[in-house]
Amino acid sequence: MQTHDDASMHTVNTDRDVTGMSDSGPWQVIVVGGGPAGASAAWHCAQAGLSVCLVDRARFPRSKPCAEYLSPEGSRILDRMGALADLEQGAATYLTGMVVHAPAGGRIHGEFAAQHAYRGFRDRGLGIRREYLDALLLNRVRAAGVTVMEGARVTQLCRDADGTVNGVELTRDDEPQTLRTVHASLVVGADGLNSVVASRAGLAHRARWPRRVAYVAHYRNVARMGTLGEMHVTDNGYVGLAQVGNGDGASITNVALVLPTRTARALRQSPADTLTTWLGAHPQLAERFVNAERMTPVRAVGPFASHARRSWAPGVMLTGDAADFLDPFTGEGIYAALAGGELLAPIAHAVVHAPDARRRRQALMSYEQARRTTFGGKWRLERLIMLAVAWPPLLNHAARVLSRDRDLADLLIGATGDFVPPSAVLSPRTLLRFLS
Numbered sequence: 001m002q003t004h005d006d007a008s009m010h011t012v013n014t015d016r017d018v019t020g021m022s023d024s025g026p027w028q029v030i031v032v033g034g035g036p037a038g039a040s041a042a043w044h045c046a047q048a049g050l051s052v053c054l055v056d057r058a059r060f061p062r063s064k065p066c067a068e069y070l071s072p073e074g075s076r077i078l079d080r081m082g083a084l085a086d087l088e089q090g091a092a093t094y095l096t097g098m099v100v101h102a103p104a105g106g107r108i109h110g111e112f113a114a115q116h117a118y119r120g121f122r123d124r125g126l127g128i129r130r131e132y133l134d135a136l137l138l139n140r141v142r143a144a145g146v147t148v149m150e151g152a153r154v155t156q157l158c159r160d161a162d163g164t165v166n167g168v169e170l171t172r173d174d175e176p177q178t179l180r181t182v183h184a185s186l187v188v189g190a191d192g193l194n195s196v197v198a199s200r201a202g203l204a205h206r207a208r209w210p211r212r213v214a215y216v217a218h219y220r221n222v223a224r225m226g227t228l229g230e231m232h233v234t235d236n237g238y239v240g241l242a243q244v245g246n247g248d249g250a251s252i253t254n255v256a257l258v259l260p261t262r263t264a265r266a267l268r269q270s271p272a273d274t275l276t277t278w279l280g281a282h283p284q285l286a287e288r289f290v291n292a293e294r295m296t297p298v299r300a301v302g303p304f305a306s307h308a309r310r311s312w313a314p315g316v317m318l319t320g321d322a323a324d325f326l327d328p329f330t331g332e333g334i335y336a337a338l339a340g341g342e343l344l345a346p347i348a349h350a351v352v353h354a355p356d357a358r359r360r361r362q363a364l365m366s367y368e369q370a371r372r373t374t375f376g377g378k379w380r381l382e383r384l385i386m387l388a389v390a391w392p393p394l395l396n397h398a399a400r401v402l403s404r405d406r407d408l409a410d411l412l413i414g415a416t417g418d419f420v421p422p423s424a425v426l427s428p429r430t431l432l433r434f435l436s
């Protein structure tokens with residue numbers, strides 16, 4: 001059990017502080033970011049016996065623009081972290097599958113509980129506000145013995161003489177003039193899109209495609225919401241609708257509009273006007289919002305496609321959106337963030353305990369390979385789906401095929417739900433069914 005706390009910091013001079021050099025020594029791991037990726041990485045590293053400090057610039061609960069759907073397989077990791085029971089006892093809503101409306105009117109309907117041979121940890125996904133989910137996960141992290149510093153913004157990485165990262169510089173919101181240095185054997189960058197850790201480590205890379213921005217808000221009284229997550233794709237953007245738990249037993253509708261960056265720019269409107277205008281311009285959606293009431297401000301985010309050139313540097317590992325994020329369409333960023341932390345922990349343990357620099361580097365290199373093995377199939381599937389979303393004739397064709405072939409639709413939805421292996425969808429035999 002870690003005992004580091006703020007009392008262990010000692011001031012070196014008036015504007016610089018060294019943190020983590022307490023009587024039990026510096027941290028073994030500093031996790032930057034307390035979203036699902038950072039929470040999972042910190043929790044799994046603590047379970048592996050490492051001393052961990054997690055820092056986040058925000059104070060929780062904090063909101064995060066997100067469609068707030070969690071795939072069925074995500075429940076496995078939530079259960080392991082001791083967070084699932086709270087969600088299943090009323091905080092979250094259940095999603096039984098997805099329906100995608102293609103631009104020409106076709107419909108792809110797939111359910112998580114299906115005839116195929118694959119079963120998820122649960123037969124349903126979860127819908128839950130990020131204010132609630134992320135704060136709950138952070139509490140599990142604290143309970144695992146991790147020291148959590150909220151309101152602490154990392155601005156720079158520290159390096160030793162050979163350039164290996166050995167800590168971070170940060171400022172705290174209650175003492176913005178004081179620059180603190182926190183040392184550790186390993187820095188985990190879980191600080192999301194536009195990751196400071198990735199960029200300071202020279203790993204950041206903005207993808208050229210797809211360039212999209214999103215507008216997210218919560219509504220009540222949207223007509224005819226059921227247990228399916230809905231995606232409505234048009235020739236120019238898409239909107240996702242899903243019931244999500246408010247954390248208090250009530251459920252509300254998450255509305256997430258995603259537009260190509262150039263379309264959003266051309267509109268020259270505020271985020272609230274963009275969302276209202278777009279919904280109003282699509283009659284099949286507009287009539288469902290006649291009695292709806294927006295409960296939260298419309299939050300804009302993007303452009304979001306990014307993929308780090310590599311997931312590690314000496315003394316650094318990246319996870320979650322800081323490592324890669326393509327597009328929210330398939331709704332699996334939270335799962336990838338949780339699974340990424342699970343994957344990272346044993347390798348972090350090997351890095352921290354490596355007897356020399358050569359073996360430390362070998363362990364870090366194995367991380368890149370492990371990520372490719374675990375997520376590579378999903379990355380390929382995601383890219384195919386994004387191609388169909390960006391090219392309406394392809395999605396219209398897929399909708400025609402899948403509306404006749406429910407088994408194939410279930411298989412595809414199961415793969416996006418993280419419990420059907422992507423290879424089951426990407427096999428030549430299955431791909432031929434899409435062309436029929």
Ligand SMILES: Cc1cc2nc3c(=O)[nH]c(=O)nc-3n(C[C@H](O)[C@H](O)[C@H](O)COP(=O)(O)OP(=O)(O)OC[C@H]3O[C@@H](n4cnc5c(N)ncnc54)[C@H](O)[C@@H]3O)c2cc1C
Nearest residue numbers: 033035036037057067068069154192214320321328333334
């Ligand atoms: C519009 C939209 C809809 C989405 N819908 C879904 C969905 O329905 N389902 C799904 O699974 N995924 C969805 N995603 C993706 C999902 O939101 C992300 O993949 C997920 O949040 C990644 O988690 P993370 O922990 O890597 O990053 P984040 O959740 O972004 O957490 C990063 C944390 O790092 C902190 N931080 C950042 N910089 C610093 C710094 N310098 N110092 C200290 N702390 C810092 C931030 O405060 C934040 O708490 C969606 C994304 C978007 C944009």
